[in-house]
Amino acid sequence: MHTEPTTFSAESYFATQPPPPTLQHDVEKVREFVARQAKEGRNVVLVTSGGTTVPLELNVVRFLDNFSAGTRGATSAEYFLKAGYAVIFMHRQFSLQPFSRHYSHSTNPFLDFLDIDAPESDGATPRISVTPNKRQDLLEVLTVYKNVHALGTLHTLTFVTVNDYLWLLRAVSQEMSVLKRRAMFYLAAAVSDFFLPRQKMSEHKIQSGKGNLSIEMDQVPKILKPMVDEWTPGGYIVSFKLETDQHLLLPKARQAIERYGHQVVIGNDLHRRKFEVVFVSKKPSPALPPGLEQTKEVLEHVADAANSFDEYWLRIDLPEPPPPGAQVKEIEEDIVHELVKRHMEWIDNTL
């Protein structure tokens, strides 16, 4: 599979890679959802969640994947819904989802808390009900879940491959551009930096008898730049940087803000992400007092400020080890709270 690497711009990517077959259908549903939310006056956030795959074969048997259960996205979506946002939840198939995330089949299987009641009469199908000591927890989740469904404020979309993700992201952000500043983008999905262009993929399963496996991949185009400039100008865009080397966190986050010009990068370390994140954004240009003479010094000061970053660390205390069964504070509650505040300011700033 040794072939020449190709460099893809967003434009050349979409010109050469095929769209997912369900794209048109998905886009129409999003359009309806956005129109209804706009009419009902809600802010809308796109939450992306889970990892993307890079198939190595056209008939997919093997793929490269990015580590992500989708906890950050699913949890945050719930808090956005509680804050009154309408949420487009665009997630990796089978990754965690808001509400049902509390009942993982592995750690909290729902079949374990269902009781078969004695039938009310002979031959009647017995009732099945939630066991008393699980009622209170489930009631809270279920009540919000039912409210969200009654209001119609959650729309779910799924992707599997990085190609699905890129096509969907472009289309959804274009659809959301009608919301202007009322649209937020919370890009929590763990997106592959690399992909295998369709033109280089092997049709069938790579056979193992032929020795060792060697894969060469191309870089995924950077899509934040066209997203900011073309697809959804005015949108409030939040991206994530996950690193395993603490020292790279701030430099990589600042670099992303500088390059793409979006609003916030949330930096998180793989091992500390449940209790510590950092919001990195551009410092607002200082307001010059009226009548101040624009000397060389003053202008340099303004330029410096424009190049400097605002860093806001958000930390919570997590009990270690967590008390069994107890409700543990989730950092996503504070992340969403902070972002909603910033988004309000962003909206107000143009009114």
Added chain:
Amino acid sequence: MHTEPTTFSAESYFATQPPPPTLQHDVEKVREFVARQAKEGRNVVLVTSGGTTVPLELNVVRFLDNFSAGTRGATSAEYFLKAGYAVIFMHRQFSLQPFSRHYSHSTNPFLDFLDIDAPESDGATPRISVTPNKRQDLLEVLTVYKNVHALGTLHTLTFVTVNDYLWLLRAVSQEMSVLKRRAMFYLAAAVSDFFLPRQKMSEHKIQSGKGNLSIEMDQVPKILKPMVDEWTPGGYIVSFKLETDQHLLLPKARQAIERYGHQVVIGNDLHRRKFEVVFVSKKPSPALPPGLEQTKEVLEHVADAANSFDEYWLRIDLPEPPPPGAQVKEIEEDIVHELVKRHMEWIDNTL
């Protein structure tokens, strides 16, 4: 990451790659489970299920994976339990599991069929019960689930990486060897053919700024041979071959039987696997009529027969498209039925 490929035997693999930290604990639980089942006179089947990952970094962000939701394994485990087997269900974390597999969070979310009843008195926590039209389906699943738990015939183990899988498989099959011919191995997991030795892994997330990604992987050692010869002699071993090219199915299955000397390969094509599989096994040596002169011709005939294969195609009719909501026949029911029959013969043949 260009380095020299290494060829690993099972022995050199286990001598150089570190065991998962929970191995000892997992093995003790399996030992207790096997001892209890042996005492209670049950046959035991190890069902492996789901894909294995190959991490590319020590602090895992990226990994290679094999396509598998774990449907085959989870479904088959349910039918083995119904057939009276004790099941060790060794599956990829978050892959489908017996029973809960019917309630995928994406396609049949259980929160959708729970009703909040009116509270019985003011201030009381309301009851939550299963909505009437979902009761019958759930009742069937829940009844078997509760029986299995009451009998203690299901033991669950999880793996993530191909390294976890290999260490667990060796240890579990060694523990099961005390069962001799009463042990069955149903190896439905989609195991990577390639891996990245610990010694070649990068510590931190591979940075994308440095150009294209190139990965070279080594071949995973073939473990069926030592499994048959050393780890669990006497066990009835069933492996799976998944191919996307129909023409490779029989040759690859025959080759596996020939090389490893186990009992059955179940071959399946990626696109036909829900309604068609083929059981490939060695033809039993023909019994020669007593007193037959062992001429050259007779001996050649015996040798030919020993080199020939028994191929048994199992097909079911699936309605296309499946009627919504209807219970659809699952091919795993017939696969398990056929294997239980063969396993009984295998056990009887040595009594």
